[in-house]
Amino acid sequence: MKKLSLFVLSILLISLSSRLSAQNTGTLKGTVTDSKTGEPLIGATVVLEGTSTGASTNLEGNYTIKDIEVGSYNIQCSFIGYVTQTKYNVVIRSTGNIDINFELQEDVEQMGEVVVTANPFRQSEITPLSRQKLSQEEIVSYPGGNNDIAKVVQTLPGVSGSVGGFRNDVIIRGGAPNENVYFLDGVEIPNINHFSTQGSAGGPVGLLNVSFFEGVTLSASSFGAQYGNVLSGVLQFDQRTGDDQNFAGNFRLSSSEAALTVEGPLFKGSKESANTTYIASVRRSYLQLLFGVIGLPFLPDYWDYQYKVNHKIDKYNDIYVTGVGSIDDLAINELDEFDAEQQAVQDQIPVIRQRSNTLGIGWKSRFKDNSGYMLTVLSNNYLNNQFQRFEDNVNETGLIFKNDSEEMETRLRYNLTKFNGDWTTTYGLDLINADYQNTTEDLVNNVTFGTDLNLFRYGLFAQTSTRLLNNRMGLTVGLRADGNSFTKNGNEIYKTISPRASITYDLTADKKLTANASAGRYYKILPYTTLGYKNNAGEYINENTEYIRSEHLVAGLEYLLTKSSRLTLEGFFKYYSDYPVSTIDSVSLANKGGGFEVLGSEPVVSNGLGRTYGAELLYQQKFTGNFYSIAALTLYKSEFSAGDDANYAPAVWDNGVLVSLLGGYKFGNNWEVSGRYRYLGGSPYPPVDQQATLNNYPAIIRDYSRLGDVRLGGFSQLDIRIDKKWSFKNFSLDLFLDIQNVLAQQQPSEPQFGLERNDQGEVVSPKNLVRVDTNADGSVLPSIGIVINF
Missing domain, CATH: 2.60.40.1120 (Carboxypeptidase-like, regulatory domain)
Structure with a gap:
């Protein structure tokens, strides 16, 4: 109050x-x-x-x-x-x-007297369906998002997040979180979250600054041949170019962080505009202060930074330098008073210290005869992850698990695009040199090893697109192949040949009704945490693994209701093979990666299968008459097997039903009210093996053989946001009130276990594992934010 x-x-x-x-x-x-x-x-x-x-x-x-x-x-x-x-x-x-x-x-229409409706949602021939975009204003004003791009992305059709945990996973149509790739102006970045799960991409807080973006594009189930190592989705974050005339920026204060962004021209001199511009930001969390005052058992502390410099060499050549990085420390807070639930969290949560950095340099050169262009991007990704669990997390004594690792990738991407009449053809290659160093001590599974792995990865692709039948049909065909220098069959690139094709056809002359379809094969190499795993004899026992393979089939219809609204219906099917299966837990790695652990650092075999399939209905209206809205319903099934002869079992991402409603209305005098409603069906989870957990506590051991026997309840949440904007001579001010979980719905969570303790918090002897009661009441979470633009 x-x-x-x-x-x-x-x-x-x-x-x-x-x-x-x-x-x-x-x-x-x-x-x-x-x-x-x-x-x-x-x-x-x-x-x-x-x-x-x-x-x-x-x-x-x-x-x-x-x-x-x-x-x-x-x-x-x-x-x-x-x-x-x-x-x-x-x-x-x-x-x-x-x-x-x-x-x-x-x-290029030649339709005579037919009036053609301009389509604001028009897709390209390469990705004619399963593609969604968010504008800059939609990103920054998203209700319940708290300026977190990973949360904003979860409002898109077919995208869900983890339920029942402090997580920001991006789960697309039932696929695992590490099945996606992320691009920042053509520079691939390994993850978009602080405190990320190594080998996966999820984490509790997004690390990209929303003030940077011109827009975000999601391609699900339909990607061009230029994209490799992806099975579920491609997220492209298009950053703005800094102001070429004046210094500008904004300061943002929200419920969890403070952020400063500045931009402007460089070397402008007396010219009206500069050929060189910059935009840069730094963000600082104060969650650790709030959590300390509230008395929570962990303290997430992070910094991040982001920058981009553009230079226009001449009319035909542009270069840019961009980067993003983070400094993350998840410390343990000693509790003043004993609380059984908080004590269990304190016992089981890991101590995490991470450093990440991505740096990319891009050069785009247009040919002077307008016959095409080339894009060359050189980049480097770095992650240092110190992940530890102790018997006593507060004093960091009694080590039970340690992962001290460094990942570094140096990438070269080259694309050449040529125009020849109605045909557009693109060729390219990806070259990646990867270094992975790791020291692991796993007392639960009695494994200790050190890794110093260097491998070379490469990919080649070509694709061509055109319009046919008086421009009513769009067609794209492509081919890709990938290889690596580490796995046993890595250089047999004929095994990773990936044909891809898409087609779009205007069923009506006015282009209001369009049919779209795509089919493709995709491959993904296993994470470095899996490739670099060794047994106690120092052997790379996952060297014989295969690329994960997935075939996608998607088909749908799009109908333009008005010039600013549309209705789409899509059906999709994904089939997986050669998915890695843990030989310790006898479960597909597709069912891991949604928690705070190191994904894939274990022995696996490439014999798992999987499938996700479903249908999606979408209505979208662009800003018209002061109102905008998105409504989406996705019905799907996600299931994986623990071997090529095993039965399918529901995946932990198998929510079954996704409902997403987003809308906003702009009143006079710069007032706006927006809201988001989301419903996710109940997802299965592996129960805790209580005896094994008691023997290895605070490590939590799951019984994956029972995956699918129990499910969480369905989850629904309504978020409301109220914005008010003021404009002054030298600055403008945005204030917003964001109220999350307006209906006070309880978030479903798995049963939690801890050691039995007395009222003073002392462990009862002999040790016994007991279920810890959690707060069953839903909480309404109001927060206030301020943005000063100057």
Whole structure:
């Protein structure tokens, strides 16, 4: 209540001051280019939809619109011979407006008198379906997201997160969290979370700054041949280019962190705009302070940083340098008073210290005759993970598990794209040098080893796309093959040949109804934690493993209800083979990676099978009439086997039903109310083997033979967010109240066990494992955030 009172008081004070110093107009600028060649379009018209306010692009393809009344607009861009494009829900402030750039597609229609509806959701021929996008405004104003990009992504159709844990896993259509790949402006990054699970990608808190993004694109079940080592989804984070004219930035304070972002030109001199720009940020958590005051048993402490520098060499050549990194420390908090549940958490949670860093350099060169372009990206990923569990976590004594490891990858990606009439052809290669060093002491399984592994990975691909039948049909075919220098069959690249194809066809002449389909084969190498595992004799016993193989079939329909809304229906099927199966637990590794452990550091065999299949219905309306919405229903089944002759069992990601509703309404005077509702069906979990756990406590031993016998209850949550924006002469201010779990629904959780203790917290002798009661009440979690744009 005190926080809410301060929030209301702040609004009243700022409202009063705004009467004296409000700035009611802002400026919008950006560029317009050909989406295919990247050539600037001179004389393109950019207008605020429904008004006469606009501007035309200059010789460099740039436009500037001044004196725009603050508020939210749809921005429309048109040019003779090109399809008109609209950017929805663009917020104009007095300061802090990001560039709105357009990439227009050439209009090759020859439809006579038929009126063709411009499709704001139009997909490419390469990924004609299972592809979703979020704009910058949708990302930063997402209800319940707390400015966490991993949580924001979970609102997309077919995407769920872990239930019953402090996790940020991205689970796409029943696949495991480590089946996805992530790209930051063409630079592959290994994970998007702090305190990440090594060998997987999930963690409790996202490490990417939402202020950086121009947009986010998810491709599920349908990827081009340029993407390797992926089985479920490709997430592309498109970062903004820093302001080329003025210094700008924002400061953000939320319920868990403080963030500062700055951007501007470099070496501008007396020119109107600079050829070199930068954008950089740093974020600092104060969760460790809040958790300490509340008395929670663990203290998550993190920093992260992100940056990007762009330089325009000339009209045809651009280079950029980008990077992101984190410093993570998960410490144990000694409890002042005994609490059975908190004590069990304190006993079992690991001590984690991580350092991660990604650095990438990209060069894009357009050919002067507009016949194509090439993109070269050199990058380096680094992760240092110190993961330990002790009998006494507070004093860090009685070691029971230790993983002290370093992963480093140096990558070279080269893509060459050529245009030949209606055909677009892309060739490329990926070269990766990987180093993995590890010291492991596992007292539970009586394994101790040290690893110093170096391996070389490579991939080759080619694909071509075109439009046929008077532009009504789009067709893409591609081929990829991958290899490595470590596994026994790694250089037999004929075993990883990956054919891929997609087709799209306009069923009606006005392009309102479209049929889409894709089919492909995909391969993924096992994580370094698995490849680098040794037995006590010092042997790489997983050297004989195979690439995981998956075949995807997807088909669907898309119908444009209006110029800004659509309805889609898709069916999907994924079949897995050669999935690694743990010889210790007799379970597919697809059912691991959703907790705080090291995924895959164990002996495995490549004989597991798996399948996920289902259907997805989506309705989406872009910002129209002050309202926007997304509604999605996914029905699916996810199951894996523990061997090629074993029966299928439900996967731990088998929620069965996913419902996602997102919507918002913008009132006058820059007020906005938005909400998100999410429902996930109950997921199975492996019960605790109580006798084995008692013998090895605080290690928790699962009985995977009973996976599918018990399930969590269904999970639903409603989040509401209220935003208010003010604009002043030299800065603008955004305040928001975010209320999570408005309906106070209890989050389902697995039964928790700990050692029996007396009222003073002392372990009862002889030792006995007992179930620990957890708080059964759902909690409403209000939080306040502030963003100052300058």
